[in-house]
Amino acid sequence: MRWSLTQLKKFNQESIAVNEKVQFGEITDRKDVTSIEETSVEGEIHVRNRQISVDLTIDTVVNMLDSRTSEDIEVPLHIESKEIFDEEAGEDDELAENVHPVTHTLDLEPVVRELIVVNIPFVITKSDEALTGGKEWSVMTEEELTQEEEDVDPRLAKLKSLLDDSENKEE
Known part of the structure; x- marks a missing residue:
């Protein structure tokens, strides 16, 4: 050539x-x-x-x-x-x-x-399986994430109410 x-x-x-x-x-x-x-x-x-x-x-x-x-x-x-x-x-x-x-x-x-x-691709895999988790981690759905955010630790409930009060005062 x-x-x-x-x-x-x-x-x-x-x-x-x-x-x-x-x-x-x-x-x-x-x-x-x-x-x-x-x-x-x-x-x-x-x-x-x-x-x-x-x-x-x-x-x-x-x-x-x-x-x-x-x-x-x-x-x-x-x-x-x-x-x-x-x-x-x-x-x-x-x-x-x-x-x-x-x-x-x-x-x-x-x-x-x-x-x-x-x-040449940097990462290539033949597997079609999506990874769903590993050691000390897992993949979450949107619903699981919002549910986890809504669950408040009882020890932090008073702090959450203070945060809600401060947001209402700003409006």
Whole structure:
């Protein structure tokens, strides 16, 4: 997925089809990402005077650890993006997130890698069960919460009456 700008200039005002299969060894240093399967990269390269735009469609499957059970699960990713490579942009220029400076060679691999990494979910679980509680905590319904708020400790009943009196005086 690498082309020299000289090669691409031959196709000025034309489109070039991209259809590649890429195998990344390690995609990220996150501990919950165990591996990534073969990645399909498809799209078109549109060559214009000083800019090259690339419409990308990336399909892959990332193997991750389930955040609840630590079992290995497959997470399919489908990413669509339009990336722009600008010959006039410098490395230090402040550019939009999908604009990249390019000098001699257009290399899509780092861009594809970055798109995959930012689209990997932070937390993933295969389980559809909602957690209802744990050690020293539980999930409450709205009704249970309002009931608990209405139940006043008898030792605090006099304080509650003082609070009610002060609210009535303010009105």
